[in-house]
Amino acid sequence: MKVGKRMKALAAVIGLLVGLGACGGEGVTLIGHDDEPDPNDALGFTPLAASPERLEFTHIIGESPCVQLVGMVTIRNVAQNRVAATVSVTAPLLLRGIGDLVREGSVGIEANQIRQFEVFFDCTQRKDFEGSVRISDGTARVAVIPVVGHVR
Numbered sequence: 001m002k003v004g005k006r007m008k009a010l011a012a013v014i015g016l017l018v019g020l021g022a023c024g025g026e027g028v029t030l031i032g033h034d035d036e037p038d039p040n041d042a043l044g045f046t047p048l049a050a051s052p053e054r055l056e057f058t059h060i061i062g063e064s065p066c067v068q069l070v071g072m073v074t075i076r077n078v079a080q081n082r083v084a085a086t087v088s089v090t091a092p093l094l095l096r097g098i099g100d101l102v103r104e105g106s107v108g109i110e111a112n113q114i115r116q117f118e119v120f121f122d123c124t125q126r127k128d129f130e131g132s133v134r135i136s137d138g139t140a141r142v143a144v145i146p147v148v149g150h151v152r
Contacts, residue, residue, distance in 0.1 A: 047079030066123035077109040090131040
């Protein structure tokens with residue numbers, strides 16, 4: 001596979017982000033498939049990066065707060081232009097940062113900026129579960145951050 005200048009530049013940016021602990025320092029997940037860049041995408045790669053790679057928490061019925069904060073998700077726009085991101089969660093999870101405790105919403109992220117979202121458990125599940133946070137840049141490219149909940 002031939003690697004172009006843009007891909008090398010992207011790798012350098014990602015290396016810098018990971019090295020500096022940006023996006024929470026817990027890893028960067030690229031949205032999209034860099035092996036097959038979209039020919040209609042002038043940048044040749046998708047402009048969003050998200051972290052962490054996974055969220056996991058324990059909820060103790062009768063002791064843990066309802067709703068319970070699970071963690072933070074950070075989205076970074078590594079492009080030179082504003083990008084619209086759609087963020088959604090599966091039940092029994094909720095998001096705050098788009099509105100107050102919603103399951104889905106869209107936000108604009110300015111060039112080289114980050115947006116953070118709090119992920120909450122809504123306490124309706126009474127057993128262990130696996131959910132997810134999904135982040136899309138408006139194309140078919142989606143990043144999925146797994147969320148594992150342990151309910152006791």
